Amino acid sequence: MGMTSPSQRVLRATSNGVLLLVLVAFALPLVWLLLASVDTSATLSVKWPEAFTLDNFTTVLTPDLAFVPLANSLVISLGCALLTVAAAVLAAYPLSRYRMRINKPFLYGVLFGTCLPVTAMMVPVYSLFVWLNLIDSVPGTILFLAASSLPMAIYMAKNFMDSVPITLEEAAWVDGASMLKTLTTIVIPLMRPGLAVVFIFVFIGAWGNFFVPFVLLLSPDRQPAAVTIFSFFGQYGSVAYGQLAAFSLLYSVPVLALYVLVSRSLGGASALAGAVKG
Amino acid sequence: MTTTIPSPAVPGTPVRGGRPPRTRGPGATARRSATRALPLLPAVVLLGVFLLGPVIWSFYGSLTDASLTGSAAQGASFVGFDNYLELFSDPDFPKSVLLTLVFLVASAIVGQNVLGLALALLMRSAHRVVRALVGTFVVTAWVLPEIVASFAAYAFFNDTGTLNSMLGLVGIDGPNWLFNLPMVSVILANIWRGTAFSMLVYSAALHDVPQEITESAEVDGARGWQRLVFITLPMIRRSITTNLMLTTLQTLSVFTLIFVMTGGGPGTESSTLPILAYQEAFQFSQLGFGTAIATILLVVGALFSFVYIRALRPEVD
Incomplete structure (x- = not known):
């Protein structure tokens, strides 16, 4: 602690004051979510519950309302993340290790893909899926989600792989190990933390995605939680805000937990933003 | 994988089979x-x-009269640029373009960037606890799944929601935000939702500005705002460009937030292009029409990406 001049103290007080105002504005919608979830007579406005109760949670924790949609979310997000990471690591290896003529155009294409407004594409994606007979198909949805998160994943995986030193692989090559063997036994174990980041990044994206499954999956028993929350709102929305908030929280917890995990392990919340090359 | 041997990147390493590496042909x-x-x-x-x-399907589909129901649902026929001609003569389309521009400028270019930069700057001189709290809530709004964030925003701006009951506390009879001021509501909601990204980018950028430079400017008598405008901002201009492009691209494809809060309504008062494309294709069964809007969005997104990638070029090469 150094000496603080009067002007610095004024600056400090102003900063604190302004930030506290911003804090209130940003926190209120989230506080509503928390308070409404423990209030059976919740309204749309923030209010202190008359009695704290977990009734909302017990009401929505039934197979139909919560478990099946959450399981669907898990299947879709896990499938998407596994597929994406596998394809991204395979693609990142030659991009990172060999100087090939297609590296540059491929990386430009990938970079271009990260910028593509996927939301804007959902109408043509729908008609393409009708033509491919993949509407209402969970594997189809997984494939599309994987493809749309792949450009960013390849970019991240390549950056992580570039930081793995090549000397160990050279030794393996001398011993006659194949490319796939070098990749699986040397490179992947060394970049495991990086791969975990890519995996979680893709998983969070797929778990939170609403529009893609909303357009591509039609049967309620195949829809992930994001879509059933929306239909729940349409059916009971005007009466059961508390239940809606409780379900929303249950659905959000995994994403928040994974985010904390990633930002802790990489030191600071800027991990994900940094991965986007800010 | 076992029959072919990937040659080592290092020249002169022995290759199995005893072939000297130099004599291999072009095959x-x-x-x-x-x-x-x-x-x-x-x-x-x-x-x-x-x-x-x-x-590709989007470009092709925008040239057909495909629809989800009726005779055209069976076999779509080629109609050339009819969809585009119709689109430009439909009053909803120019209005939607204008709404999209307003949404982009107000919520991304001005709102998220300015607020994100302001938060990043203020947090440097704030108390540790305040900094941590602000960081947590701002980032939570960004990390939450989009459908949950959209509902929280819907409840906040609803006629009987938190905002109006807060205004009621100070004696103001708040308007029905979602109905009478739909664009204001979705713009504010998108600022709430997306500022974290800009804040994180700018915090990282400010962290990299060497302190000696601002300190020596202070010694030379530069005031706070002068140091900001003439030293700090020029030094982080690369981050500013990158961030402007990324937030613009992200905001261009915002769908869920507007869809849940206003549904594009009342009428088409808050139908930005992604919402209009959805409405045309799935609510009015005009697949070709919706596809044409999607194609235009793709082209606009591609132009933005092109500029962005040119700015990033040295990092790929």
């Missing part, structure tokens, strides 16, 4: 590059079918 070189490029295949197939496919 072997081609085979070697093909083997090396083989791991790209799964990614290329996925991207080709499910990302490039819809893009």
